[in-house]
Each structure stands twice: as structure tokens, then as C-alpha cells.
Amino acid sequence: KAGVTQTPRYLIKTRGQQVTLSCSPISGHRSVSWYQQTPGQGLQFLFEYFSETQRNKGNFPGRFSGRQFSNSRSEMNVSTLELGDSALYLCASSTRLEYQETQYFGPGTRLLVL
Amino acid sequence: GDSVTQMEGPVTLSEEAFLTINCTYTATGYPSLFWYVQYPGEGLQLLLKATKADDKGSNKGFEATYRKETTSFHLEKGSVQVSDSAVYFCALTVDNYGQNFVFGPGTRLSVLP
Numbered sequence: 716k717a718g719v720t721q722t723p724r725y726l727i728k729t730r731g732q733q734v735t736l737s738c739s740p741i742s743g744h745r746s747v748s749w750y751q752q753t754p755g756q757g758l759q760f761l762f763e764y765f766s767e768t769q770r771n772k773g774n775f776p777g778r779f780s781g782r783q784f785s786n787s788r789s790e791m792n793v794s795t796l797e798l799g800d801s802a803l804y805l806c807a808s809s810t811r812l813e814y815q816e817t818q819y820f821g822p823g824t825r826l827l828v829l
Numbered sequence: 830g831d832s833v834t835q836m837e838g839p840v841t842l843s844e845e846a847f848l849t850i851n852c853t854y855t856a857t858g859y860p861s862l863f864w865y866v867q868y869p870g871e872g873l874q875l876l877l878k879a880t881k882a883d884d885k886g887s888n889k890g891f892e893a894t895y896r897k898e899t900t901s902f903h904l905e906k907g908s909v910q911v912s913d914s915a916v917y918f919c920a921l922t923v924d925n926y927g928q929n930f931v932f933g934p935g936t937r938l939s940v941l942p
Contacts (some may be wrong), residue, residue, distance in 0.1 A: 748929075760919065805872055807930075814880075815861035815880060815923075817863070820870050820873040823871075
């Protein structure tokens with residue numbers, strides 16, 4: 716079974732631009748969660764989508780948004796990029812059928828904001 | 830709120846040495862506990878998990894026991910290899926469906942030949 720895939724793997728943007736990242740979950744997984752990983756803050760939860768609806772949200776500004784499509788693929792958008800948005804963005808998928816089940820992570824998209 | 834604390838790294842060991850990475854947690858509910866590993870340039874991979882008190886998770890020679898009385902989930906391995914060099918994250922979730930994981934800061938392990 717193919718794992719979680721994320722595209723692109725690397726991105727370079729400038730301040731003020733916007734960016735869209737994509738995540739394809741494991742086949743059969745309908746829940747997709749997004750995390751931001753930085754050296755200073757570690758891994759922080761951004762939000763979770765299930766059945767095309769946002770179910771949980773972390774403590775990030777409204778510049779960070781996402782959506783999920785009917786095939787469970789998810790996109791994350793960051794508008795008006797800031798230098799501090801430079802990070803590794805990870806998505807994780809699960810079935811959301813089991814109690815406190817494991818999340819499976821993709822390789823991440825590394826975003827550099829100049 | 831929920832939180833995970835891990836021992837500060839980096840940890841540098843010689844091959845075949847014994848490894849312990851400490852992890853303690855605070856949680857509002859009854860969490861499931863996880864150890865994830867991140868190899869250079871890659872995403873996180875599940876190493877092991879435990880869902881209730883006194884459960885022992887194990888995988889690839891790594892072990893961790895869910896200790897509710899001490900709110901701990903320490904990772905151990907009897908004999909590390911160079912290929913174990915990576916960053917190790919302790920994590921928990923209290924959500925019913927585990928969607929909001931709380932991670933520790935990570936501990937970087939370097940194993941020297």
C-alpha cells in the first residue's frame with residue numbers, strides 16, 4: 716500500500732507571496748492532519764480534515780487554511796508569507812475509525828521564505 | 830494543557846551501547862502514547878505505541894512501557910547501531926480518534942561506530 720505523499724518536496728517563496736501544499740493520504744484513509752515543524756517550536760498541530768470538513772484546529776493565524784477533496788486529498792494554503800513560516804510541513808493520515816489510532820506521516824514539504 | 834517533555838539532546842553513544850531517552854507527559858484525559866522516529870530528510874515514522882497503563886510497546890529492539898503512576902514513557906534499546914541515528918519524538922493523543930497529537934521537542938541521537 717502506498718504511503719502518504721506530499722508535493723512539492725521543496726519550495727522557495729518570498730515574503731508576501733502565498734503557497735499551496737498538497738497531501739495525498741494512504742488509500743482508504745479519510746482523515747488528514749497537518750503539522751508545522753520548526754527548530755524553535757518543534758512539531759505543532761495546524762488542523763485536521765475529515766470528510767471534506769475541518770474537524771480540529773490548532774493555534775495558528777487565519778493565514779493558514781486548508782481544504783479536503785472528495786477523494787480525501789488535502790491542500791494547505793498559507794497566504795501573505797512571513798519569514799517565520801519557513802518550516803517543514805508534514806501531513807499525516809488515518810482512518811479515524813479506531814480509538815486513538817496511529818497517524819501515518821508523509822515526507823514533508825520544506826518551505827523556505829526569503 | 831497537554832504536554833510532553835523529553836530529555837535534552839543531542840545524545841551521542843558508541844555502537845552497542847544501551848540507550849534510554851526519557852519522556853514524561855501531562856494530559857487532561859487518558860492518553861495513548863507513541864514514539865516516532867525521524868531520519869534525516871524524511872518524515873516521521875511510528876516506532877511503537879502503548880494505549881493503556883503497563884502496556885509495553887516494542888519494535889526493532891526498542892521498548893517503552895506506559896507508566897501511569899509516574900506519567901512516563903521512556904524509550905530503551907539494549908544495543909544501538911549506527912543506523913539508529915535519528916531524531917526521536919515522544920507524543921500523545923487524548924482525542925477519541927487521535928487527531929491532535931502533542932509532540933515532545935525531539936531528542937537527536939548520534940551513534941558512532
